[in-house]
Amino acid sequence: MKYVIGVDLGTSAVKLLLVNQLGEVVKEVSKSYPLIQKKAGYSEQDPNEWVTQTLAGLTELLQHFQGDKAAIQGMSFSGQMHGLVLMDNNNQIIRPAILWNDTRTTDQCKQIYNIVGEKRLLEITKNPALEGFTLPKLLWVKANEPGNYQKAAKFVLPKDYLRYRLTGQLHMDYSDAAGTLLLDINKHQWSTEICELLDISTSICPPLIGSHESVGKINAEIAADTGLSPATRVFAGGADNACGAIGSGILEDGKTLCSIGTSGVVLSYESTNDKDFHGEVHYCNHAVPDAYYTMGVTLAAGHSLSWFKEVVAKEDSYENLLNEISAVPPGSNGLLFTPYISGERTPHADANIRGSFIGMDSSHERRDFVRAVLEGITFSLHESISIFRKSGKQIDTVISTGGGAKNSEWLQMQADIFNARIIKLSSEQGPGMGAAMLAAFGCDWFDSLQACADTFLQVEHEFYPDSDKVKMYQQLFLLYKNIYYQTKELNEALVDYRK
Ligand SMILES: Nc1ncnc2c1ncn2[C@@H]1O[C@H](COP(=O)(O)OP(=O)(O)O)[C@@H](O)[C@H]1O
């Protein structure tokens, strides 16, 4: 039997999958690391933690592996997108990574629009200037930490840094580069125009590579430390959402993914890059050669739930907490929640908005709040589904993955709110599975990623919308949508009081 390893460098943890030739997950290991939040709106991580935890994870993954280590033929990566990792001339880390959910860069987004122009930026990158993207972070360091900027020889994204530490080779793949706002997504090359306009040296941009392409072999030292064979081939990998799409079989037009990790994403396959969503959703290169995808992003999806659990039920398991919600009807007995605890991206690109519970009543219990949190997250994702439907896309089936797909009640809620059939695959680890599939394809196990998906991916369960609940949620969604407009001004006024 042959094997590959998929490494998903998430925001909450690195998840490693050992997958055999049949697509079976033989072993799964997860190692978590903290977020560093020095101020409201700031979100950083120490890149060394990613490496330490990945190495510990690989060691654990291989600890009781009985087969021939050389049979583990390939490894690839999926990574949280947009995070800025700055490296000096000696490839040393200059400062902590500034992550995708860090929203300190509103001024830099304005600067990009003033200098490049909104229309030109959309033409080149297909995306608007959003706080979470990498280019505004680079400009923030340039303006606020000139000493660090001067030292910067290269910038990379999180999983590129991890791959570098495992192989000694530095690259960035197209799907992740698409989330930097520096890639000309039609030409598949760094935009010298944007670099020149913003006075950024193109030498800071790393070499580009395809997601399924080989970057070489694992370092001998890393192999010895973890128990891997030094013959293990390493493939570039991709952005977590691109890999999540591959790992969920989103490989042709008409397929839609809902992923609930720390962030939440509704993603749709695009065979071309010529559609115009006016920047309402992100438009990126897929990790599949010559393909694209569009997506709407809820900044704090799973994060809203993990935050709520941390505040009110720290010692409880997710299973216990979510068990309570089946006793609560849709609408959580008159309680609504907006998941804007870190600001929002789709459909409101707004770094200052914050979350609300609306309708709190003395009769409400913890379970009402839990249900309201899940409904609020799902309503937010439904805003992205609505944008896609408005553009003419037919969405009757959605593949659901990520931590949020672990709970059946939540999957049924997705069916009722999206008014679509929800498919749960046998592994909810879409991005890690996608990374494993890129390695399997790179190792020539299959002629195409689709052939790999046909072998690797199995439907475990389907959830169908309940027509009565669909109607209730349609009414509640109208109320939910209104909360943003009713709370926007209040939140602007509260900015000065935040940490
Ligand atoms: N048993 C569970 N049921 C429902 N949601 C869960 C469960 N376990 C974790 N989650 C949610 O999944 C999120 C983590 O998802 P994951 O895909 O691992 O995230 P990431 O890739 O960002 O690290 C948590 O923030 C939590 O909200």
Ligand SMILES: O=C(CO)[C@@H](O)[C@H](O)COP(=O)(O)O
């Ligand atoms: O910023 C985005 C997409 O634009 C996020 O989706 C990140 O890619 C992080 O993903 P998770 O850690 O939630 O999987």
